[in-house]
Amino acid sequence: MFTRLRLSNFxxxxxxNDIALKPVTMLLGTNSSGKSSLIQSLLLLKQTVQSPDRSIHLNLGGDEINDLFNFGDFDNVLHQGFSGARQFSLSFSFQSPASARINHGDFSxxxxQNSAGGVVIQDWxxxxxxxQFRSIRRERGAYxxxxxxxxxxxxKGRHLSPExxxxxxxxxxxxxxxxxNVLEDLSLSIRRELENIVYLGPLRRKPERDYVWNKSKPGELGSDGHRAIDVLLASALMKSEDQNRIIEGVSKWLVRMKVADKLEVKQLGRSTRYELxxxxxxxxxxxxxxGIGISQVLPVLTIAYFAPTGSTIMLExxxxxxxxxxxxxxxxxxVEVSKERNVQFIIETHSEHLFRRMQTLIARQQITTTDAAMYFVEREGKAARMRPLELDDFGRVKNWPEGFFGDALGETREQTALAIQRAKELRARDGNVPG
Structure with a gap:
């Protein structure tokens, strides 16, 4: 689980500054404020550790099949309002199970840029x-x-360049x-933490009428959730307790959302095609x-049960x-799946209803502020600004941002004032009507 994140000029x-990450972390705020950049920073490192090129320092993307994002070039990543050296930095802390050889650590x-314009590590x-292990770039690419x-x-030398x-x-x-040996164990733990990130973006594929299942179990859902149906087919048809829990879990939450009573997989004749x-x-x-809502939420529900125990699930x-x-x-x-399956959720959302229910769950003591964090992100000029929301034990926000989720109180006040004014006008009109 990631416990801390920090970005500079990214x-x-x-x-x-240091952002505390909890088992359930919620990122709220205005459009284009910088919420997604927080998630993308860790995804950038994930696609870097999964790169086939060991010598690469940072994989900014470009491979549409294997990369999660195409970040463009160095200038697209560098904060536009940077001052001083043309550098950006990423830093995080993590905590692994107690059984792991390295169960906590820090990365910074x-x-x-080098003379050819490529991204290079300056200080690792x-x-x-x-x-503590450190590698610092010197002249002519030596470390x-x-x-x-x-x-x-x-x-010292070029052979000491980080990979x-x-x-x-x-x-x-x-x-x-x-x-x-210690460094090798630590590097492996950092790599595994990044590889254990499971990401689902905001744009998900529309459903098909039927699907072919080749009796295989997918390794991942894809950032658009396009393999979610394959996971559900495998869960329903592979007849194992571990597999069945996925479709059973998905069906349970569809019922609790009141959007369905049951989800069923049906074979079309004797073919290899199936329908949901x-x-x-x-x-x-x-x-x-x-309704499109069911097909769009299916990948969200599926990933909650499909992601391996100990994963960090990032959702937009x-x-x-x-x-x-x-x-x-x-x-x-x-809240419930995080506890049941020991997975971490980092959620970027615009939903007031989701946020309000989190407040209620804190008030019910189903989760505490120790295990949940909420942040409001807004723009201040060219730079993003983050405000940790301070919640008491009843889920009440102590430092409510101005304009947070619109002005609900102001809308209610205006509606009440207009209703009173309308009632006065009607009474005045009725009083002027001859009896």
């Missing part, structure tokens, strides 16, 4: 407990490796001896023929096309 952010890295730092608080580097942002070369590991049938009020309908606008009650129930999904 996209909309000049400086975030600053990036600049990873640490755990009382151990110095410094261990703990030693005053002199262990070695995929999270590790040093095999040659450097050998050079470090026993310290190299939605049951509601004794009516059966193909997924294609029901999970509430899209859902009615208010269903949006509210999503908050219950995140």
């Amino acid at each position: 996209k909309a952010w000049q400086e975030t 890295c600053s990036y600049g 730092l990873v640490k755990t407990d009382n151990r 110095s490796v410094i261990i703990d608080d030693e005053s002199q580097p262990r070695d 995929r942002s999270v590790s040093l070369s095999a040659e450097a590991i050998v050079m470090l001896g026993q310290d190299g 049938v939605v049951h509601r009020d004794d009516v059966q309908a193909n997924l294609r023929d029901v 606008e999970p509430e899209i096309h859902l009615h208010p009650l269903a949006q509210s129930v999503l908050a219950e999904l995140f």
